[in-house]
Amino acid sequence: MAEDLRLGFHRELEEIDQKVVQLFALVSEGLSAATDAFLAGDREAAKQLVDRDKVIDSLYIDVEEIVYRQLVTQSPMAKDLRFLLSVLRIVPELERSGDLAEHIAARAARGVATALTPRIRGLIEQMGLVGTEMWRRAADAYVERDPEAASELNERDDELDELHVSLTAELVSGELTVPIALEMTLVARFYERLGDHAVNIGERIRYIAAGSL
Amino acid sequence: MAKRIDVEHVSAWFGSFKALDDVNMTIEPKQVTALIGPSGCGKSTFLRTINRLHEVVAGARAEGRVLLDDEDVYGDGVDPVAVRRSIGMVFQRPNPFPTMSIRDNVVAGLKLNGLRNKGELDEAAERSLRAAGLWDEVGHRLNKPGASLSGGQQQRLCIARAIAVQPAVLLMDEPCSALDPISTLRIEDLITELKDNYTIVIVTHNMQEAARVSDTTAFFNISGAGEPGKLVESGPTEKIFTKPDDPRTEDYITGRFG
Amino acid sequence: MSIATLAAPVSLRRPTLSRLHLALLALATLLATLGIFAVTPLSGRGDFLVVFGIAYVVVQTAASYAIEGGRVARNRLALTLLVGAVLLAMLPLLAVVVYTVSRGATTISGSFLTHTMRGVGPLDASGGAYHAIIGTVEQVGLASVISIPIGLLAAIYIVEYGRGRFAYWVRFFVDVMTGLPSIVAGLFVYAFLVIGLHQGFSGFAAGMALSVLMLPVVVRASEEMLKLVPNELREASYGLGIPRWRTIISVVLPAASSGLTTGVMLAIARVTGETAPLLLTAFGFDVLRTNPFHGPQSALPLYVFQQAGSAFDVAVNRAWAGALTLIAIVLLLTVVARLLTRRNRLAT
Numbered sequence: 001m002a003e004d005l006r007l008g009f010h011r012e013l014e015e016i017d018q019k020v021v022q023l024f025a026l027v028s029e030g031l032s033a034a035t036d037a038f039l040a041g042d043r044e045a046a047k048q049l050v051d052r053d054k055v056i057d058s059l060y061i062d063v064e065e066i067v068y069r070q071l072v073t074q075s076p077m078a079k080d081l082r083f084l085l086s087v088l089r090i091v092p093e094l095e096r097s098g099d100l101a102e103h104i105a106a107r108a109a110r111g112v113a114t115a116l117t118p119r120i121r122g123l124i125e126q127m128g129l130v131g132t133e134m135w136r137r138a139a140d141a142y143v144e145r146d147p148e149a150a151s152e153l154n155e156r157d158d159e160l161d162e163l164h165v166s167l168t169a170e171l172v173s174g175e176l177t178v179p180i181a182l183e184m185t186l187v188a189r190f191y192e193r194l195g196d197h198a199v200n201i202g203e204r205i206r207y208i209a210a211g212s213l
Numbered sequence: 214m215a216k217r218i219d220v221e222h223v224s225a226w227f228g229s230f231k232a233l234d235d236v237n238m239t240i241e242p243k244q245v246t247a248l249i250g251p252s253g254c255g256k257s258t259f260l261r262t263i264n265r266l267h268e269v270v271a272g273a274r275a276e277g278r279v280l281l282d283d284e285d286v287y288g289d290g291v292d293p294v295a296v297r298r299s300i301g302m303v304f305q306r307p308n309p310f311p312t313m314s315i316r317d318n319v320v321a322g323l324k325l326n327g328l329r330n331k332g333e334l335d336e337a338a339e340r341s342l343r344a345a346g347l348w349d350e351v352g353h354r355l356n357k358p359g360a361s362l363s364g365g366q367q368q369r370l371c372i373a374r375a376i377a378v379q380p381a382v383l384l385m386d387e388p389c390s391a392l393d394p395i396s397t398l399r400i401e402d403l404i405t406e407l408k409d410n411y412t413i414v415i416v417t418h419n420m421q422e423a424a425r426v427s428d429t430t431a432f433f434n435i436s437g438a439g440e441p442g443k444l445v446e447s448g449p450t451e452k453i454f455t456k457p458d459d460p461r462t463e464d465y466i467t468g469r470f471g
Numbered sequence: 472m473s474i475a476t477l478a479a480p481v482s483l484r485r486p487t488l489s490r491l492h493l494a495l496l497a498l499a500t501l502l503a504t505l506g507i508f509a510v511t512p513l514s515g516r517g518d519f520l521v522v523f524g525i526a527y528v529v530v531q532t533a534a535s536y537a538i539e540g541g542r543v544a545r546n547r548l549a550l551t552l553l554v555g556a557v558l559l560a561m562l563p564l565l566a567v568v569v570y571t572v573s574r575g576a577t578t579i580s581g582s583f584l585t586h587t588m589r590g591v592g593p594l595d596a597s598g599g600a601y602h603a604i605i606g607t608v609e610q611v612g613l614a615s616v617i618s619i620p621i622g623l624l625a626a627i628y629i630v631e632y633g634r635g636r637f638a639y640w641v642r643f644f645v646d647v648m649t650g651l652p653s654i655v656a657g658l659f660v661y662a663f664l665v666i667g668l669h670q671g672f673s674g675f676a677a678g679m680a681l682s683v684l685m686l687p688v689v690v691r692a693s694e695e696m697l698k699l700v701p702n703e704l705r706e707a708s709y710g711l712g713i714p715r716w717r718t719i720i721s722v723v724l725p726a727a728s729s730g731l732t733t734g735v736m737l738a739i740a741r742v743t744g745e746t747a748p749l750l751l752t753a754f755g756f757d758v759l760r761t762n763p764f765h766g767p768q769s770a771l772p773l774y775v776f777q778q779a780g781s782a783f784d785v786a787v788n789r790a791w792a793g794a795l796t797l798i799a800i801v802l803l804l805t806v807v808a809r810l811l812t813r814r815n816r817l818a819t
Contacts, residue, residue: 006468075421077454077466211456269709271634298712308703312725322711325721371707378711 009074012066016087019063023094024142026056028135030098031194034105035128038187039121041113049105056098063091082211086204090142093197097135100190100197107187115180123167127191130160134198141202147209150202160195164188215242215412216282216299216381218263223277224441225258225267232258234441236277238431245404245413247427247450249420251465254433255442256416260384263414264300265293281381298326301375305387307367309359309374316355318370322378337377345373346403365396372403376411383407385415389422401426420466424454432462486538488547496534500527524555568798575795578788584796588757596785600793602759603774606674607800609763610753610770611743613678614685619735622689629690630697631719642694648687656683657748665752672754674763677770680748685738692734696727729811736808740801746772771797 030052037045067084070076076084107113113121134156141149167188171181206212218240225233233255240246248256261267262275265286278285286296309318317324319338328334338355342348347369351362359370368388375383385404389397404413404426417423423430431447446459457463464470488496504523508514513522528551536544586599625645629638660680664670700723708718724731749755754767755777771793778790 005470009468077420077424078457078463080467082455264710266706266709269706294712294714296712297710302706302710304703304706304710306703308701308707310704310707310722310726312722312728321708321721322713325708325711325713325717374707374711 006074009070009076009080012070013080013083016063016066016070016084019059019066020087020091020094021139021143023056023059023063023091023098024135024139026052026059027094027097027101028132028139030056030101031104031135032128032132034101035125035132037105037108039113039124039128041108041111043109046105046108049102053098053102056095060091060095063087079208082208086208090201090204093201097194097197100194104187104190107183110183112180112183112187115176116184117170117175120167120170120176120184123163123170124187124191127160127163127167127188130156130163131191131194131198134160134195138198138201138205141205145205145209147206150199150206153199153202157195157199160192164192214379214381214410217242218382218412218414219278219280219283220263221278221280223259223262223275223279225255225262225275226273227270228272230439231441233262233275234443236444238444238447240412240414241429242412243408243410244428245408245415245426246429246431247423248414248416248431248433249418249423249465250433250442250445251435251470252418253442254435256433257386258442259433259444260386260414260416263382264302264384265296266302268293298322298378299380300382300384301378301380303368303371303375303383303385303388306391307364307371309362309367309370311358311360313359314356315351315359315362315370318359319373319377321374326378338373341373341377344376344407345369346399346406347373363396365392365399368392368396368400369403372400372407376407380411382412382414385413387416387418390418397422420454424450430454432457432459432465434461434465485540485543487543488535488538492534493531496530497527500530528552528555571791571795571798574788574791575793578792579795583789583792587759589759591757593781593783594785596788598789600771600774600789600796602756603769603771603793604796605759605761606677606753606756606763606768606770607743607772607797609761610674610677610681610749610768611739613675613763614681614742615735615739617678618682618686618689618738622686622738623693623731625686625690626693626697627719629694631715631723645687645690648683649691651684651687652747653680653684653745654747654750656680657751659683660748661751671765672752672767673765674753674760674768674770677749677753677768678763680752681742681745684745684748685742688738688741689735692738693727693731696730696734697723699730700726733808733812736804736811740804740808743801743804744772744797746776749773750776771800 030049033045034049036042037049067087070080070084074080116124134153137149137153137156140146141153168185171184171188176184220236220238220240223233223236224231236259248259250256258267262277263279263286265275267273267275275287278287280286281296281299285291286300309315310321313321316335316338319341320328320334323334323337328337339348339352342352347366350366351357351370359367362370368391372383372388389400392400401422404415407413408428415423415426417426427450429447430450430453432445432453433442434445435442446453446457446462448457453462454466457466501523504519504526507522508519513519528548531551532544532548535547539547582597583599584604585601586597587602588598591598625641629642632638633641657680660676660683664676664679665672670676704722704726705718708722709715713721749770749772753770753773755773756767756769760766760768775790775793775797778786778793781787781790
């Protein structure tokens with residue numbers, strides 16, 4: 001008897017959930033693939049990422065539409081309301097993160113990676129690793145509605161920030177040409193932003209689970 | 214004028230059937246407290262134990278203490294009629310007295326309790342009708358019969374009638390459920406104005422209304438058919454409607470059970 | 472039934488018998504019946520009506536079946552039989568009224584209504600029912616004064632205060648009393664007051680007997696009217712802290728007032744025509760007696776009874792006139808009561 005009510009609404013909520021999970025998958029895999037593509041200078045892989053980003057963009061619009069419809073027609077309360085409001089704040093972060101991964105991969109076409117020092121390559125690899133791990137953690141946290149993830153992600157983001165600082169120091173040291181260095185600062189920035197987005201998402205997940213921001 | 218209500222271990226019966234079990238809560242003055250819950254959960258019964266209207270029904274009784282600013286309305290020697298004079302009530306269906314004019318309806322509580330001075334009665338009528346937001350509409354035709362008004366106006370008339378006796382507490386049993394949406398919103402606005410001077414307790418089965426109108430919300434529930442109603446959770450309205458403590462509350466609010 | 476049949480377009484119209492058709496059928500049946508009566512030994516108005524009635528029902532049903540179809544024909548037949556039953560039921564009532572009017576109208580006059588039987592001999596056509604009218608008014612008035620307040624208070628007790636066994640028994644006894652034969656009420660008052668307390672016959676004794684009959688009617692009618700007052704009004708009043716007795720007086724009774732008035736008037740109308748109890752209490756008197764407390768008194772039903780029992784036509788005529796007066800009074804009371812109900816229903 002209890003579960004028979006509001007079946008249509010619950011189906012829509014599940015659809016939203018599935019699409020968000022899909023978005024998470026696309027972003028975290030995309031990040032890992034982007035790092036590889038960038039370091040290998042793989043143009044094919046980079047192109048695939050551009051296509052993938054288009055999928056992310058359209059999925060993002062889908063999710064927002066479904067969420068708006070629920071807010072208008074279903075007067076959601078309590079955990080349903082928290083879920084829908086949080087999804088509205090999470091998906092833009094996912095979409096932006098997808099764009100960032102695409103930007104990273106785009107540098108592969110410019111052959112930037114060949115001009116890097118081993119140290120800088122290592123730092124990029126490391127940032128890619130930490131970033132991907134953070135995103136996988138965020139995706140799991142979303143599925144499990146884990147309120148603890150926010151603080152974990154915050155800590156790993158500190159790690160990412162330190163890597164960023166190291167990378168910046170390396171770039172300043174002058175071993176690279178100016179155009180390459182400029183590109184690399186941007187790439188470094190992208191990774192750092194990706195970390196921030198993951199942290200924000202962690203906080204939204206905490207709101208869904210525990211009702212506190 | 215507005216008083217605080219402390220409810221201690223209140224239970225209520227209809228004959229041998231226990232309708233309400235061990236309710237304990239505090240109702241703050243100058244606030245609106247909403248009572249929500251599924252049908253038959255005892256929220257209306259609880260409301261009526263506050264002003265001792267429950268015991269008017271043949272065979273009905275209540276136990277426990279209801280403290281109105283520290284004075285127990287169920288205490289020894291307390292006159293239920295006096296209790297009801299200081300606690301006003303508005304009912305689900307507007308019930309103006311059909312044989313009385315608008316003015317006589319408003320001052321019925323005063324007049325039928327002995328106040329005769331015409332000047333004072335007229336003043337009370339105007340004051341109450343203004344407070345109820347009805348003066349502009351009926352001030353010029355106070356002698357028309359009370360039943361000649363529309364549904365929303367009749368309910369505001371009943372509210373004016375209840376506040377004319379200047380009670381400490383105002384109880385409202387689903388006051389808007391028989392009205393159209395516009396009248397409902399008018400009365401909700403009125404409730405928000407009135408809470409500055411009264412303690413208001415409102416029973417409603419409309420959760421959006423409870424969310425709009427109340428400062429505190431209390432959720433009542435029954436565990437099964439034939440079981441007594443109980444208070445499950447009571448707390449600030451925003452908390453109850455975003456993250457209630459009790460999963461039963463959340464289930465009810467999100468419509469995961471009827 | 473195949474899909475094709477269901478899907479076939481069915482016209483919403485069907486042939487019907489109009490009023491004109493029915494009128495023509497009636498006329499034809501009338502002529503036919505006249506014809507039958509002309510040729511056969513059947514005669515008499517009563518027989519004519521019966522034959523015509525049956526013939527018409529048969530003819531109408533047959534025509535309806537042929538033109539309108541089976542279902543409509545059955546409907547018409549049922550409707551016609553029902554209407555016929557109603558007419559048959561009203562027939563005795565109408566007959567009584569019509570016959571009374573026709574027999575009484577000749578004798579009734581201003582003089583009849585304003586003169587008594589003082590000095591009227593057995594063969595005199597003069598004389599009137601004035602003393603009887605006064606007697607009825609006084610006796611019914613006394614009965615009302617006794618039974619209306621008591622009946623109303625009893626009804627208020629049953630509805631507003633009665634919880635549990637006592638109210639149940641009160642209601643039970645009231646129900647039993649409604650079935651009390653009127654002669655028994657008269658006999659009781661006769662034995663108790665007339666003989667037992669040595670008061671002798673009087674209008675007051677008649678009033679007592681009538682009140683015994685009137686009381687349960689007032690109680691039941693008032694009880695029903697008070698029950699009709701919605702409970703929410705009482706709740707609203709209690710909610711304002713108005714005590715119960717005050718609620719009854721200022722809220723419940725005014726709300727029930729029109730219904731209570733109607734109930735009371737119907738009780739009066741009912742009791743005005745009671746004859747049996749008067750035989751043993753008022754006893755009858757030929758001359759005007761305005762004091763109901765001492766000595767036998769006349770009353771309209773008694774008057775009718777006594778005049779009708781005479782062998783002489785002049786008296787029988789006066790009986791009819793008296794009956795007409797009585798019917799007129801009762802009818803007036805009933806009509807006013809009904810008008811009051813309607814007026815109050817419209818007002819809310």
